[in-house]
Amino acid sequence: MRAYLVSSDGGPDAIQRVERPDPMPGPGAVRVAMRAASLNYRDKMVALGGYPRNDSRPVVPLSDGAGVVEAVGEGVTEFAVGDRVVNCFFRDWVAGEPDDAIMRTAHGGGIDGVLAERVVFPERALLPIPGDLSFEEAACLPCAAVTAWQSLFVKGGLTAGQSVLCLGTGGVSVFALQLAKAAGATVFITSSSDEKLERARELGADGTVNYKATPDWHKEVRKLTDGRGVDHVVEVGGPGTLAKSMRASALNGRIGLIGVLTGADGEVNPLPCVFERLSIHGIYVGSREMFADMNRHIAANGIRPVIDRTFPFDDAIAAYKHLQSGAHFGKVVVTIDAD
Ligand SMILES: NC(=O)c1ccc[n+]([C@@H]2O[C@H](COP(=O)([O-])OP(=O)(O)OC[C@H]3O[C@@H](n4cnc5c(N)ncnc54)[C@H](OP(=O)(O)O)[C@@H]3O)[C@@H](O)[C@H]2O)c1
Known part of the structure; x- marks a missing residue:
């Protein structure tokens, strides 16, 4: 073979x-x-x-x-x-x-x-x-989707009516958008491309921010949530985005620490975690059991x-x-x- x-x-x-x-x-x-x-x-x-x-x-x-x-x-x-x-x-x-x-x-x-x-x-x-x-x-499904699932539903405990921020429009983030929308969440997503943001809106994104045109995208996300911030962040950027993800988070927010698209090195001020009571979870894909649970969500909601x-x-x-x-x-x- x-x-x-x-x-x-x-x-x-x-x-x-x-x-x-x-x-x-x-x-x-x-x-x-x-x-x-x-x-x-x-x-x-x-x-x-x-x-x-x-x-x-x-x-x-x-x-x-x-x-x-x-x-x-x-x-x-x-x-x-x-x-x-x-x-x-x-x-x-x-x-x-x-x-x-x-x-x-x-x-x-x-x-x-x-x-x-x-x-x-x-x-x-x-x-x-x-x-x-x-x-x-x-x-x-096996890596990108299960990672998004563990971040939002297993560690994050996402429920209908909560808000989610996805960074960029790669594999993990687009799955996070789809899985969260199907669960009744309000979803915000960033991208370097307006054309990709338009596609994200077609998939159900409620608010979009171009992170190249708006380097302070966390402030825009807060504005879009009437100053409150989001309940969940699917953090794929790493040191270059984590500080802004914290600032985009609501009190008691949950951040799934997933990737390092901006590189592995850099300083991040952890204080917002304390004063905003944020939880940061390290995510490494997930188990077969999580995959099976996610597949039921995918089939029941017709996610493609x-x-x-x-x-x-x-x-x-x-x-x-x-x-x-x-x-x-x-x-x-x-x-x-x-x-
Ligand atoms: N921990 C885990 O279990 C796990 C599992 C899967 C993936 N990951 C990690 O998660 C990250 C994403 O993986 P993936 O497979 O989804 O990648 P991917 O499909 O290659 O996604 C790349 C996209 O990320 C976006 N991006 C790049 N720099 C960005 C920035 N500074 N801010 C916001 N978005 C940015 C860009 O979106 P636009 O073109 O829209 O700007 C780019 O097209 C990687 O670091 C990967 O190693 C970790």
Whole structure:
């Protein structure tokens, strides 16, 4: 079968195409003929090296995929040949609080990922595709959507009528917008592009701010909330945005600390956390249980992942470059068609 392999820290251009024998499912395992995979910002970090805890070499890249069950090992009870499935980001995080060994089982980083024609998973690392989502749509869910879900609903405890701020229009933020709107929240979103903000409004955003044209976007968010601030922030920016996210937050607000799009270094004054009683939660994707809960929300509300562009398997490196350009809105997908 065809697969890609990250063997160095040379970035997307150094990712190799390889031929590997078809993997065979052992007891409790399932072989999936992959049909689609999606990219996340972290896949660029994996290709460049230094991704915390999950930086094995060589490793098949990408954490998020969907496909069809092709073969099942002895003792498999949840899946049968022909089932449409999506994989979990962490192979071993089923439920509860994870330990360090579990945290090292991130697909496409700590262990082999899904940019291959066939992948064997333990059945605990798979879920049925929710509703009538296509393989391409389902492949968007494991990292970006589950991260947004954990931030807003598991750690954040979001309820109808609350307000949410999403930063930028990448994979995590667009899912946060969709999941929160479906739960009856009022959602604000920022972007560097007015055109992307218009698309966000079409998806239901109640208020938008161009963070390039309005560098003090936190003040604009406060204005949009009549001076109160938002109940939840999905914080993907890191040191360059965190101080403003705190200032955009309402008393008792909750911030899901997710990403470092502005880089990992920088000083942040923590005092607003004290005087505004803010809670900041570190989020690292989520468990299979969270994924399953989210899938019920997706199916019940008819949420469809937003795919910016799809690339064929042979052009997977072009998909990395498209993600790297920042031109996308939502998710970038690679289609896979096993021989
Ligand atoms: N902790 C976790 O479990 C977890 C899971 C998933 C992702 N992450 C992290 O979360 C971040 C986002 O990941 P992703 O996959 O959603 O990325 P992505 O799809 O590549 O999103 C990139 C988008 O972020 C926006 N952006 C860039 N700089 C910004 C800034 N200064 N302020 C506001 N928005 C900015 C831009 O949106 P516009 O073009 O609209 O300006 C850009 O297009 C990354 O740092 C990633 O590593 C963490």
